[in-house]
Amino acid sequence: MSLRSSLLPAIAVLAAGGLLSICARAITADPPATTPPAPATSTLGATTITAPRPATRIVLIGGKKSHDAGEHDYPNGIPLIAALLKASPAFAGAEVRAQTGGWPSDPAVFDGASTVVLYFDGVQEKPEPLIAAERIARLEKLMAAGTGIVCLHQASTVPKDNTTIPLVSWLGAKRNGMVDRTTETVTLKPATTTHPITFGVGEFTYKDEFYPTLMFNDDASRITPILRAALPKEKPEDRVLAWSFERANGGRGFGFTGCHYITSFDEPSLRTMVLNAIAWTAKLPVPAEGIQPQGTVVPKSVVTRAADRVNAKQAWGELFWHTSAAMKNSAVMTTGTVIIKPGQGNPRHYHPNCDEILSVVSGRIEHTMNEVTVVLEAGDTVSIPRGALHNAKNIGEVDAVLTIAFDSAYREVIGY
The missing domain is CATH 3.40.50.880 (Class I glutamine amidotransferase (GATase) domain)
Structure with missing residues (x-):
């Protein structure tokens, strides 16, 4: 295995x-x-x-x-x-x-x-x-x-x-x-x-x-x-x-x-x-056959329906998670969709264990990575290396829709 x-x-x-x-x-x-x-x-x-x-x-x-x-x-x-x-x-x-x-x-x-x-x-x-x-x-x-x-x-x-x-x-x-x-x-x-x-x-x-x-x-x-x-x-x-x-x-x-x-x-x-x-x-008992890892994250191809997405509503918008180890549909990636309300933004944060790819599907955002700020519009993509402080703010008049992908199924985030 x-x-x-x-x-x-x-x-x-x-x-x-x-x-x-x-x-x-x-x-x-x-x-x-x-x-x-x-x-x-x-x-x-x-x-x-x-x-x-x-x-x-x-x-x-x-x-x-x-x-x-x-x-x-x-x-x-x-x-x-x-x-x-x-x-x-x-x-x-x-x-x-x-x-x-x-x-x-x-x-x-x-x-x-x-x-x-x-x-x-x-x-x-x-x-x-x-x-x-x-x-x-x-x-x-x-x-x-x-x-x-x-x-x-x-x-x-x-x-x-x-x-x-x-x-x-x-x-x-x-x-x-x-x-x-x-x-x-x-x-x-x-x-x-x-x-x-x-x-x-x-x-x-x-x-x-x-x-x-x-x-x-x-x-x-x-x-x-x-x-x-x-x-x-x-x-x-x-x-x-x-x-x-x-x-x-x-x-x-x-x-x-x-x-x-x-x-x-x-x-x-x-x-x-x-x-x-x-x-x-840790002074826990060890069974005679040893401790064998149980099961798999993705035992076969998995289809995740829209209704099965994990919706994490935020004050500034919504996060829809599509794949991750926690969702048992990927062993190597975390993916999701972000919706940011006009005038709102998520807090500065970084990922210590994975890179992120963020693409703008619709809307207009101001994206800050470390001390560099750029304006991104529909079709634009930014690559965010692990450890880089970043956040996004919607500077448009309608919801900004973004896709996000990480090169680890165990995405970690540290926020400020």
Whole structure:
């Protein structure tokens, strides 16, 4: 089963149209069916809905996009992991808080976390995500309380010879700077069959970037190898590429140096291992068969009738959503129609995980992107890159009708 056929709609904060919005402080809510709940606040159709506080809270922290397409794709990788979690009965009732685009500015995101999943560039992002003293203190407090930690790919890498980040004490291992790496097709084998993280995980072969050399905690009794492989290909040696760690206070950690490519999640055993690890570090039970992703976003061709569109009415107009992962009719795109009333405009906002294409069907608008304002009329199109602040204002005398399309089925919006 491929990545695109295995995604399921799930995320921390849903827009009123049923679409993803991860803000600085994201609260989980279940996705709406065909009609959105009554909005509490309204910006761009993004409504923050607070769900009752669950017993389990999973915090996902993703870094900034730093490599070519499909590589280190944390802005899409984090929503993907959130979707897999939300789809699985093993995480029923758990709250998933997903933060993309870098470390959250609001420390309250971590409050009550059962486990924290880190997926970012440990040293190539500047400044390094874990180098700040207040972030170390925040995580240290969580670790002291028994919170779990999961590090994927370069999140287990710390600056060379750093002595201030106690990752080995939290996670059981670290990579010391950019000591080595190898990109190759490797056969990974479970190192044990008795650990819950390996339940339902078989031997599998795929291409990824791995880090062969790790520095492990001195107390080997607390470390369990999860996956092993022989690499690098030039001089293969048996290496531990995934491991678990049990701290003295009962807190748990898991690390895996793969997941350089977002297509890594196409591997069924890898997906199961990651889900098992998140559950295990959160101290949730892992079934004997492992946690298998459930269902698909688009199992077959889907026709969405006009009556089935999600209508998110706004003070400034209307938003009609046509496709998205939440609507279960696309795994790769979000599309919609915007109607803006004369003299009205939507608030400034940006999308941290996707580009947008906006086309004017009818009417006349003033579109501002960052500090540049242009007038657009029927037939005009503007391409809006991820991260660019923008908004549209109707400067005509009749409704302005726009079509919008995003290159992610898990569109995120942060509004001002």
